[in-house]
Amino acid sequence: MSQPTDSSVNKTAHAFERASLESLLIRRFFFAPAFEIYGGVKGLYDYGPPGSSLQANILDTWRKHFIIEEEMLELDTTIMTLSDVLKTSGHVDKFTDWMVKDSKTNEVYRADHLVEGVLEARLKGDKEARGVAEVQEVEDPTQKKKKKKVKSVAVKLDDKVVAEYESTLAKIDNYTGAELGQLIRDFKIVAPETGNEVTEPVEFNLMFDSSIGPTGQIKGYLRPETAQGHFVNFNRLLDFNNGRVPFASAQIGRSFRNEISPRSGLLRVREFTMAEIEHFVDPLDKSHERFEAVKDIKLRLLPKDVQSAGKTDISEVAVGEAVSSGMVDNETLGFFIARIYLFLTKIGINPQRLRFRQHMANEMAHYAADCWDAEIETSYGWIECVGCADRSAYDLTVHSVKTGNKLVVRQPLKEPRIVDKIVATIDKKAFGPMFKREAKAIEDAILSLSDECLKKAMDELNDKQAATIEANGQKYEVPVSVLQIKPTQIKEMVREFVPNVIEPSFGIGRILYSLLEHSYWNRADDVNRAVLSLPPTVAPIKCLIVPLSSNAEFKPLVTKVSGKLRALGIASRVDDSNASIGKRYARNDELGTPFGVTLDFASVSKGTMTLRERDTTLQLIGTIDEVVQVVYELCRGDLSWTEAQQRLPAYSGEQDASA
């Protein structure tokens, strides 16, 4: 369960208990149900001091790892989103899940989650029943040799049924509403709490709708993702990047989804923080200039063909190999998958409990070229925490078609080339008098039409001798007498193309909760003593300052040490309560505080201070300045604990100073 690898860490062999972790997280106010004193609302949580700091530190690491290291263009776009934008992106029509209701109580369930939960529970029951039947190697104390022993067989499910359940689960994200209804009938699935039948699945849109302004005429939604804010600003971003691709924009912000039935704590909530990257790339060249630096990183991959065979076997493959074999579609996608792996493991996710699962063809949007989810194993199973998709030219194309604004890259060609184009010609002498004050706006609208819109206008001119042009929010009928649109061969000096988009999309709450599960363990000498082994980079507080006595002599020393740590940007906290030193350390182990410094009488007389490491509870001693410097380097990741042990001598002083 835990992070520490040092053999001196005294971990318990107890199995992970979610209830104990959850009680710690609520008790220490990592997070808590929102509006709790009013009874709370499902799927809404408030983060308290350690949870907020942990999230801020994860986001800070994310900014450094992606925005700063990859020189991305940062954005902060509005949460309230115009409905037209989300209509164009497909969210108004398709951002839906299938919902069923308990036929008697009206309790709602997300249909795919209901099927998944019930089948998983049945398979678990089956495994337990078969567990007793397995051939086990047992020690026979009367004989030197191991002896095989078969216990009584108690098979719960038929093998055929098990295979059917497993293959359904492997494809659970891909079923339509009608198919889910059929599965519910075929597998005789009922509401788990009551045993009542459930209704047929109906579609439910997950967006919270609203209206903008007092008239109620401008419809809006709380955004369900941050991505659209990147696409609608594409031309400005491109301009900011001097007209060149590839480049990436990045945004951290809140998103909202009116989830049907949020039941798994922070993993499925109705308001959450996302961090999204949109990497814009030439569709003809998806190589990545830094791919060489990541190509040897080994990843645990679950490709689509394995899943379509109803299996979940993971292959460990270097990302370079995965791209060259075609398993991962292109270098840029492979690059981001590797960078996601590096980020997640940097903040403390256990690499053995992290896998990248490829979407199957029917799970992916029709326009997507390839898509891999970073899934983290938790007590709730494998959870999608980051989606990483090659979305081709879909987003920019649909916004361009809808608005008539070109969202393209113009690349000067070394050699001119002859191409077939649809070109609009305006008879200006007749056009001006015909449209008077509006003429300029209509002309601009015609000249900025995308290829698809030009083709549509050309067809209209041919069919009804006039094309409908939108300018300044009005529609104008422009007749063939003043506008001609024809296919023409032209000499091109510039290549114009819609870039493709590769989108890594992070759900910060899911990552944060998974990290807390991976970091949680109990000390072997006292199972009630829990520890969160959060790495110093993300730990809410990096260093605890513990004065051994409330004696007035200690006050100036405490002020001095906390001042020194503050000056170095190290988040620290003084615990000068009356609790025993062991208790004070134990409280901070629960908060994941990696280091503690103790001020004792030797600090007053000799200016020394001890340094305790959370996981091992080992202590070192040095002068105040030496210890502060070591803490600083440990927190920056410039020094390991083993190196610190070489720098400072071990402390073997009074017993009550050690936890």
Ligand SMILES: Nc1ncnc2c1ncn2[C@@H]1O[C@H](COP(=O)(O)OP(=O)(O)OP(=O)(O)O)[C@@H](O)[C@H]1O
């Ligand atoms: N309701 C939610 N609560 C918390 N995080 C979420 C939620 N929905 C999505 N996310 C996070 O946002 C990321 C990107 O969103 P995306 O649209 O790809 O998720 P999704 O495929 O709809 O997720 P799911 O299938 O689990 O509903 C996810 O990988 C996840 O980490």
